[in-house]
Amino acid sequence: MSDPTIFESCTNKYGAELSLELLQCVSDETQAAKADLVSGVDTFYLIYAGALVFFMQIGFAMLCAGSIREKNVKNVLLWNLLDSAGGAFGYWSVGFAFAYGGQVEGGPKTFIGNDNFFLSKDVDMEFWFFQYTFACALSSIVAGTIAERTKMMAYLCYSVFLCGFVYPVCAHAYWSYNGFLSPFAAEPLWGSGVIDLAGSGPVHMCGGVAALVMGIILGPRRGRFYDDDGVPLEEPKAMGPHSVSLQFLGTFALWFGWYGFNPGSTLMISNANIADVASLVAVNTTLGAASGALSGMFTSTIVDERKTGVFTWDTTAAMNGCLTGLVAITAGCATVEPWAAFVIGTTAGWIYLAASSLMLRLKIDDAVDAVPVHMFGGGWGVIATGLFTNEYRLNKAFGMTENIGWFYEWGRGSGNFTLLGCQLVGVLFVAGWSACIFGPFCLVLKHLDWLRIDPLEEEVGMDISRHKGRAYESEGSANEDAVMQLSTRRLDILNNSNSQSGKGKAIKREKPEGVTDKPNTNENKAEATDANV
Numbered sequence: 001m002s003d004p005t006i007f008e009s010c011t012n013k014y015g016a017e018l019s020l021e022l023l024q025c026v027s028d029e030t031q032a033a034k035a036d037l038v039s040g041v042d043t044f045y046l047i048y049a050g051a052l053v054f055f056m057q058i059g060f061a062m063l064c065a066g067s068i069r070e071k072n073v074k075n076v077l078l079w080n081l082l083d084s085a086g087g088a089f090g091y092w093s094v095g096f097a098f099a100y101g102g103q104v105e106g107g108p109k110t111f112i113g114n115d116n117f118f119l120s121k122d123v124d125m126e127f128w129f130f131q132y133t134f135a136c137a138l139s140s141i142v143a144g145t146i147a148e149r150t151k152m153m154a155y156l157c158y159s160v161f162l163c164g165f166v167y168p169v170c171a172h173a174y175w176s177y178n179g180f181l182s183p184f185a186a187e188p189l190w191g192s193g194v195i196d197l198a199g200s201g202p203v204h205m206c207g208g209v210a211a212l213v214m215g216i217i218l219g220p221r222r223g224r225f226y227d228d229d230g231v232p233l234e235e236p237k238a239m240g241p242h243s244v245s246l247q248f249l250g251t252f253a254l255w256f257g258w259y260g261f262n263p264g265s266t267l268m269i270s271n272a273n274i275a276d277v278a279s280l281v282a283v284n285t286t287l288g289a290a291s292g293a294l295s296g297m298f299t300s301t302i303v304d305e306r307k308t309g310v311f312t313w314d315t316t317a318a319m320n321g322c323l324t325g326l327v328a329i330t331a332g333c334a335t336v337e338p339w340a341a342f343v344i345g346t347t348a349g350w351i352y353l354a355a356s357s358l359m360l361r362l363k364i365d366d367a368v369d370a371v372p373v374h375m376f377g378g379g380w381g382v383i384a385t386g387l388f389t390n391e392y393r394l395n396k397a398f399g400m401t402e403n404i405g406w407f408y409e410w411g412r413g414s415g416n417f418t419l420l421g422c423q424l425v426g427v428l429f430v431a432g433w434s435a436c437i438f439g440p441f442c443l444v445l446k447h448l449d450w451l452r453i454d455p456l457e458e459e460v461g462m463d464i465s466r467h468k469g470r471a472y473e474s475e476g477s478a479n480e481d482a483v484m485q486l487s488t489r490r491l492d493i494l495n496n497s498n499s500q501s502g503k504g505k506a507i508k509r510e511k512p513e514g515v516t517d518k519p520n521t522n523e524n525k526a527e528a529t530d531a532n533v
Contacts, residue, residue, distance in 0.1 A: 027356050042268040052260020053133035060140035063066040063250025064408035066243040067368040071461025073149045079155055080145045086156055087136040090164030090396045093118055098168035103177045110178045134203055135163040141207030144368030145215045149458055153450045166437055170202035170430055181396055181426050190401040190418050194426035198265035199217045199382030200331035208375025209434035217442040220365030222458055223377035236360055253318040255289055258326050262333045277397045281333040288289050288329025288345035289322050295349030296321015320369050322351035329378035334397035340388035349375050379427050386420030
């Protein structure tokens with residue numbers, strides 16, 4: 001039996017005869033039903049947007065796996081799974097509390113949240129879920145930079161630390177009612193606060209700075225910039241990608257997920273004004289990605305033609321230009337016009353190429369170019385918002401009109417630097433906080449010998465040395481001599497352990513199946529049995 005209608009419910013209470021009580025009942029019940037519908041629509045919108053953001057984990061996993069050598073594929077895929085698992089623990093236990101715990105609209109400014117640890121009090125669960133997916137995305141940024149040479153212990157520790165502490169402080173500063181940079185504070189910084197709808201600064205730049213710091217402390221992969229004697233190579237040694245197909249799949253998955261990342265950051269969709277804002281965000285997200293891909297690829301083509309006289313089309317420049325454009329437009333996607341989104345994305349493509357070249361010159365090894373994409377792209381996105389924010393768009397999205405983008409201030413006949421100044425403060429805060437907190441953390445991991453894997457294991461590859469076998473049954477995924485050395489070492493460790501404990505007997509050392517005494521050739525580079533490792 002279906003539930004009674006509003007009219008039927010009210011007539012059951014007050015009778016069918018027209019009266020003020022009946023009319024008031026119908027009005028109240030209608031408003032209550034409308035409020036329920038609005039709440040349900042907004043809740044579904046945020047859950048769906050969060051699911052799209054979580055889908056970005058597939059993008060990070062595929063992009064990272066395709067960008068490295070095949071002997072470490074299983075390792076980075078597991079890492080990306082653990083981003084979600086470890087990140088969930090860190091964000092559930094303390095991360096959300098540090099980001100939004102104890103916030104009070106109109107309350108005093110605080111540096112960090114201090115309430116609702118382990119979700120011990122009432123909270124909008126859809127909001128927690130949406131913010132959790134952001135934390136996971138940030139953690140995955142670092143994974144690409146440090147791939148192929150980092151211990152699992154270090155990865156687990158930093159994943160929980162980033163999601164549980166480093167990122168929540170940035171999120172609190174930018175988005176909490178009590179954040180000192182937040183435009184939602186009772187008294188925002190310089191009457192404006194930092195405008196960043198979806199996280200160019202607190203998500204992408206924070207992750208990019210963390211990746212840079214860890215990459216420097218960790219050091220480059222063996223043979224990337226130096227030979228075995230430590231002599232610098234004339235040119236960096238190419239290491240991957242082993243699968244361009246996986247790279248493209250990851251890039252498209254990330255672009256798709258960004259339609260939850262940016263439009264979902266409006267947090268609701270149930271009224272016409274917010275719907276207009278979300279629609280603009282989707283358009284600007286598209287234009288930022290498209291222009292970044294085009295500028296990255298065509299600029300790379302022109303530079304190569306000038307150097308070699310041959311036109312080439314760099315897939316990596318196109319993919320990472322696209323991602324840098326997405327990162328850059330994330331901050332201002334609700335407050336800039338579509339033409340400005342195209343300009344921001346185009347500039348982001350150029351910034352990516354320049355930053356990637358700078359990383360090579362400084363001999364900082366970034367396996368997937370995460371630092372140029374996220375740190376440099378994120379910083380540019382926050383600054384660009386201070387240049388291109390439009391008064392009309394800012395009013396619709398944030399309800400403010402006093403301080404707008406610097407270029408538009410010129411149109412007012414003013415040199416008001418307030419918004420751009422706030423954006424620069426926001427960039428400096430994220431860079432300073434992330435580096436100063438994450439740097440000592442990585443140094444502690446290094447001191448404990450939890451950071452970098454053994455050189456021989458690095459040569460063999462993490463898949464064989466730590467994950468019980470290759471991801472692909474193909475030749476060339478690992479150096480067979482190194483596999484034999486690692487097998488010998490581990491048998492020695494096992495024999496010594498058995499001798500000291502008095503248990504068992506020594507295990508006879510045998511060559512792994514397929515490894516012969518003949519010189520290595522294409523015919524006898526058969527795979528060593530993974531069980532021997």
